[in-house]
Amino acid sequence: MNEKIIYINPSEEITSVIDKLVRTKTDEVFLVVPKAAVVGQSLVNLRLLKREADNLKKRIIIVSPEVALQRMANKTGFSVSDSLPSQKDEEKESKEDAILQDQVTPDEFKKFLTEEKKSSSMRMSDIVKAGSTPASQLLVKKIKDISAKSADVVLEQRAEAESKILDEEVPDTEEEKIPVTESFEVKSYQDEGLRKPHVLARDADEYSGKKIKTVSAFPVKIFSIFILSAVVIAGIVFYLALGKADVILTAKKEQTPFDFKVLADNNLSQIDEVANKIPAQLIRLEDKDSEEFAATGQRQMNEKASGIITVYNAYSSSPQGLVETTRFLSQDGKIFRLTESVTVPGAKIEEGKIVASYIDVKVQADQPGDSYNIGPSNFSIPGFQGSPKYTGFYGKSKNNMSGGSTENVRVMTQDDFNKAKEKVWESLRQKIQTELATQISANLTILDGSVEIQMDKVESSAEIGGKAENFTLTVTGSARALVFSEDDIVVLLRNNLSDKLSENKEIADQTPLNYGETKIDIEKGQISFRVSGLQEVFWKIDQEEIKKLIAGKKQNEVEELLFGRPEIKEAQFSLWPFWVRSIPRQTDKIKITVDPVTSSATE
DSSP states (O other): OOEEEEEOOTTOOHHHHHHHHHHOOOSEEEEEOOTTOTGGGOHHHHHHHHHHHHHHTOEEEEEOSOHHHHHHHHHHTOEEESSOSOOTTHHHHHHHHHGGGSEEOHHHHHHHHHHHHHOTTOOGGGEEOOOSOTTOEEEOOOOOOSSSTTTTOOOOOOTTGGGOOOSSOOOOOTTOOOOOOSOEEOOOTTTTTOOSSOOEEEOTTTSTTOOOOOOOOOOHHHHHHHHHHHHHHHHHHHHHHHOEEEEEEEEOEEEEEEEEEEEEETTOOSOBTTTTEEEEEEEEEEEEEEEEEEOOEEEEOOBEEEEEEEEEEOSOSSOEEEOTTOEEEOTTSOEEEESSOEEEOOOEEETTEEEOEEEEEEEEEEEESGGGOOOSOEEEOGGGTTSTHHHHEEEEOSSOOBOOBOOEEEEOOHHHHHHHHHHHHHHHHHHHHHHHHHHSOTTEEOOTTOEEEEEEEEEESSOTTSBOSEEEEEEEEEEEEEEEEHHHHHHHHHHHHGGGOOTTEEEOSOOOOEEEEEEEETTTTEEEEEEEEEEEEEEOOOHHHHHHHHTTOBHHHHHHHHHTOTTEEEEEEEEESTTOOBOOSSGGGEEEEEESOOTTOOO
16 A cells, blocks of 8 residues: 554654654555644644655655644645545444443443543543533543453554543542443444444433433643643753754964074984074985987088008118108009108018018098099108109008098087087976976975086087087086975974963964075085064864853853853854754763864864
């Protein structure tokens, strides 16, 4: 089925109703609420029930004859009705009522009423209205074992029947005697045209001419007090179980100026708070970079060919000196000259014969041009022509002469070299700076001027003015950086301010530091500088003390207490649930947040 009917007892608490709702598997529930039921007396109860129903995604229809309850239920968001949509159970109830036709003796009935009167569980809802007959009253109660004849008679007690109260108020006395007729019968309510719960019908006109005095009802005043007490107790329970307070406090702050001198030294290993000295770190690194460039210069080469000639002495055993620029004439008439002075060793005399001695010498063409790029040849010395030495001294080349040229070629100019060096160095400098940054951790500080980056060496694959279509330039550089930890500065700062602060104040964690009068000596590994600024100081807030101070206080009292504290600048607080008007008495129900958080701000 998609719907279910739940009957509520008049004294049933909201927690019990919610529990029944949770255990119900249907999406639509008819909630039958009798008159004066505890659940229907409080708008808070209906709101709690509505919230749980929405969470469970159930549709609740409040069934009650009370107009006031219907209005409250409508206001809360429930659908309402004054009766159930179907009366299919009526036939079954009528059949069960027929069992009550057994006779019950007056003594048994009197005993039953007396016991019910004395029972502590008697409630106003145990008495129901019997109809329009003023003298008739219907008593609702499940009867068990009244006599041997009625041992199997069980009257079903239903919550909807409990919602009907007797129209006629019956006064209650301390010791009320309930006279009964000599005989009576238990009748089915179908005979009276009734359609609802099982009752015992008593009517003066129906009992052999004898009348039964009306049974005293549970005093309405006591019942009202009971309902009111239940609501108050429920409110206290909800307040103690659910009530909580969130308090946000802003601590007062001040600014204290500071100014002191510091020496960071690479030779120190720990802080010297007395002398304001801290350790420094010297970081070194080296790197190089290369790049290829195109030569832009042009010129006519006018290069002279050059090569090696072997000079022989077959003239005498005496050495022969030859000066620089001595001419050697090739077979095809090309003149080559010595590039430096040499001495040809003397010949050897073996068995009366001269054995020529020799020496290799470097020669260069007399004129530029590729026509001097000749192959191996024999050479004579024109300077000895006309003397015996002309045939005794001669030369031979084993390899080609080369390098002679008069063409226009590209050459590396000075401007090419300078521009290439500048470009490679700029790239290398940025590379070194990046590498240096990766080696310096976040907690280390670098002051302006404490980093030294320099170019150490420049190498080129071509000479300035030399023939080259392209050339490669390589630059080597290095860096040195002197750094220190700013955490060490904070230690010195706290030490310098400690004498100025009272115990109820604390220094903020982060404060901008200004550095000035910097003197750097990288060779010695030292930096001297001044540190200045304004340090924020916060008042300490003891959360536990504040909790004890405001526990159980009303809103206006809390405001006076908090704003009267010297350490508090601002205070905000919120209470939950919405009907709570005071801070909970239990400190564990109070949550305090301090902004900014200080070391004493603990929960």
